[in-house]
Amino acid sequence: MTGTRRITLMGLGALAGVVALPHPAAAQAVRFSLPLACRGGLTCVVQNYVDTDPGPGTRDYRCGGQTYDGHNGVDIRIPDMAAERRGVAVLAAASGTVLRLRNTAPDVSIRAADAPSVVGQECGNGLVIDHGEGWETQYCHLAQGSLVVKPGQRVERGAILGQVGLSGMTEFPHLHLTVRHNGKVVDPFGPNLAPGRCNSTAIGNLWDPETAQALAYRAGTVLNAGFSSGTVTMDEVEQATPPRPDLKGAFLVGYVRAIHLMAGDVQVLTITGPKGDMVAQAKLPPLDHDKAQTLVYAGLRRPAMGWTIGVYDGRYQVFRGGREVVSKAFATRL
Numbered sequence: 001m002t003g004t005r006r007i008t009l010m011g012l013g014a015l016a017g018v019v020a021l022p023h024p025a026a027a028q029a030v031r032f033s034l035p036l037a038c039r040g041g042l043t044c045v046v047q048n049y050v051d052t053d054p055g056p057g058t059r060d061y062r063c064g065g066q067t068y069d070g071h072n073g074v075d076i077r078i079p080d081m082a083a084e085r086r087g088v089a090v091l092a093a094a095s096g097t098v099l100r101l102r103n104t105a106p107d108v109s110i111r112a113a114d115a116p117s118v119v120g121q122e123c124g125n126g127l128v129i130d131h132g133e134g135w136e137t138q139y140c141h142l143a144q145g146s147l148v149v150k151p152g153q154r155v156e157r158g159a160i161l162g163q164v165g166l167s168g169m170t171e172f173p174h175l176h177l178t179v180r181h182n183g184k185v186v187d188p189f190g191p192n193l194a195p196g197r198c199n200s201t202a203i204g205n206l207w208d209p210e211t212a213q214a215l216a217y218r219a220g221t222v223l224n225a226g227f228s229s230g231t232v233t234m235d236e237v238e239q240a241t242p243p244r245p246d247l248k249g250a251f252l253v254g255y256v257r258a259i260h261l262m263a264g265d266v267q268v269l270t271i272t273g274p275k276g277d278m279v280a281q282a283k284l285p286p287l288d289h290d291k292a293q294t295l296v297y298a299g300l301r302r303p304a305m306g307w308t309i310g311v312y313d314g315r316y317q318v319f320r321g322g323r324e325v326v327s328k329a330f331a332t333r334l
Contacts, residue, residue: 030135031208032093032188033157035177036076036164040214043083045221047174047259047292048075050187054196061190062217063198065290066260072185073138076215077174078164079223082240084173088164090139092155093177094131101127103147105167123176124168127161134183140176141168172238179206189215219325220265220318223293224257227312227332234295247307247334253299254280254314256328261291266319269298274310307334 038044049060051071060067078088105124108115118124123140125147130136143165149155164173179186188206190199205212228242229249236242237257245252254271261267265287271280282298296316311333318326 030094030131030133030206032137032179032206032211033091033208034211034214035091035093035137035139036078036175037089037091037160038076038078040211041216041218041221044076044078044088045218045223045259046074046215047077047172049189050074050185052187052190052193052196052198059198061187061193061198064217065262066217068292073140073176073178074188074215075174075176077172077223080238080240081166081173084143084164084166088173090142090161090164090175092129092157092159092161093137094129094135095156096129096131096135096137096154098149098151098153098155099128099130099136100151101125101147101149103142103145103162105144107144107166109166109171110169111171118169122169124170125162125165126168126176129155134181136180138178138180140178141165141170141174143167218260219320220258220260220262222256222258222316222326222328224255225314225316225328225330226255227314227330228253228255228297228299231297231299232295234293237295245332245334247309250302251299252302252307252312252332252334253297254312254330255295255297256314256316257293257295258316258318258326259291259293261287261294261318261326262320263287263289264320265325267294267296268317268319269296270315270317271298271300272313272315274308274312279312309334 036044048071049067051058051067053059058067058069102125105121125142126140128136128138142162146163149161164175166173179188191206192204224237227245229245230251232242232255267284269282273279280298280300311331314330316328317324
């Protein structure tokens, strides 16, 4: 599971899982800004969009699969727990009045062995803001004790509400944002789409121009890339704890974590040494199914004469139908 499924805040009621079709005029009554203090596509990315398919299937607003069944909001994730520990502010997407909130849920991944039950508190720490004219936004998975607002308080667009956390039904740090109009869920990327429909041209949305660009739909995204002194696990990447490479290390391993890859995608990770020669490469077979996230690494053992001192470069590529759709360059110095 990635993200939040049926989300509730105690005393707030359940959110409907069906996307509503607002009146076209109403759809223009509100505009939302980026609800995180981050740079879209760089320090935060959309992991999951609203599921526009009313049945058991999945479909995002662009007719793609960057969602999961019943998902009723937008998940904007940050790269890893190191970013969460540094602190990423959650911001009011539009001006309004705080209706209700929770601030006491623990920050524990649902995959942790000691994770408490989140039944009835799937949203974790969060709040609801009333923007008037029937519009509301709900913010979920904030850090325990981080909320700095209170019910009845007026907040302006861009005001700090709290910090991204790991509370509720989640396994990675992110903000889940749900938009409602007259009590029904609205997809801010496709507010005028009829239920069950999608729009591959993405015409019309509820974001301001800067946010629409920051959260632009991508064919795939690299979350993390770097070098380690050995093979790495997904948990180490999430926790930002891969062991750093050095001249004494027995191995040098380049790694990349990417999201939103599709069946048939081919991933290639190439490592070149200080002399510009290829020293390692991993070329994976085509993916047999869509992947919410994937981890790739390639590396080499320390030569008998020791490491050549200098810069080692990594280049990650994803090919879709023979065309490069994702690339990432990174480096380290030994």
